[in-house]
Amino acid sequence: MSASVNHQRMGLLPTIIGRVFLALFLAVWMVPLYWLVNSSFKYKAQIQSEAPVWFPHPVTMENINWVIANLDHAALYRSLHVVSISVLFSVIFGPLMAYALSRFRTRANRQLESWIISTRMMPPAALIMPFYFLFLRIHLLNTELGLTLLYITINLPLTCWIMLAYLRGLPEDAEEAARIDGCSRWGAFWYIILPMTRASIAAAGLLVTILTWNEFFIAFVITSSNITFPVQVAGFLANGMNPEYGHMAAAGLLLSLPTVLIAVIFHRSLLSGLHAFAGGK
The missing domain is CATH 1.10.3720.10 (MetI-like)
Incomplete structure (x- = not known):
């Protein structure tokens, strides 16, 4: 019984490692996409602000317009x-x-x-x-x-x-x-x-x-x-x-x-x- 459990745990390890690397790979692509969408709806002062503005508030459409x-x-x-x-x-x-x-x-x-x-x-x-x-x-x-x-x-x-x-x-x-x-x-x-x-x-x-x-x-x-x-x-x-x-x-x-x-x-x-x-x- 213990051998079977150990075998299952060993099988889960590559899956977990693979998913971690997949999440890191997706983050590399998603962070620029987030910046693109985020900056599209910000005012210029918010974009150039030294303090990061994680979400635009208020939302503006002036860039798209x-x-x-x-x-x-x-x-x-x-x-x-x-x-x-x-x-x-x-x-x-x-x-x-x-x-x-x-x-x-x-x-x-x-x-x-x-x-x-x-x-x-x-x-x-x-x-x-x-x-x-x-x-x-x-x-x-x-x-x-x-x-x-x-x-x-x-x-x-x-x-x-x-x-x-x-x-x-x-x-x-x-x-x-x-x-x-x-x-x-x-x-x-x-x-x-x-x-x-x-x-x-x-x-x-x-x-x-x-x-x-x-x-x-x-x-x-x-x-x-x-x-x-x-x-x-x-x-x-x-x-x-x-x-x-x-x-x-x-x-x-x-x-x-x-x-x-x-x-x-x-x-x-x-x-x-x-x-x-x-x-x-």
Whole structure:
């Protein structure tokens, strides 16, 4: 009896340690989020006060109202256009690319897969200058079309890689049975494979949406006047020589709100799709 109790206690120890580390990890992410929300509803005097103001009292909406009044709506619409088009292309062509790599096996498949994953290993800072001079030569610099093409180039390999990991875990029996019954290769993909991969496609689309909406560095370098919403948010940091932390926090809150809502509303699709990508059932 005592041995069983000791065994249970030893089994609880890793669980407790894991939860403590998880709580610390979440705190690292939650403290900046708390500061962001807290500062958005504070007066400037409260933000710059030497004594910490843990909760804004009274609550003010002047930071959010200022951001909305000074917001460049063209930048917001440009972000929506760029994100929607790049995600649409990635979701349409990513599964097709992954299906071709998983079903049509050639000697070049290994090299293609290595190239696809290598595009995610390179830091953006290492690739931005070649793209900058290329877009300068073909007159796509500081254009919405150029930024959209660059985001498609970045997002398409990620979508393909997620779908490739999931498709390789699917049995080919149903697809082969459909082809025996007279279904074409395209018909088997449309009627058999596509319905089975809806969760993975949704997860890839949501993940690409979040990454593209939050992207700052590439848009900051490629665009100068035709900026996106994240680039404009960085411009709210200062008004002349005075730092405007309240405006910056409010702008960051408005920028984060869509992706947070997507993660909260569609968390089941994200978890199921990423679990399938990791090799789960």
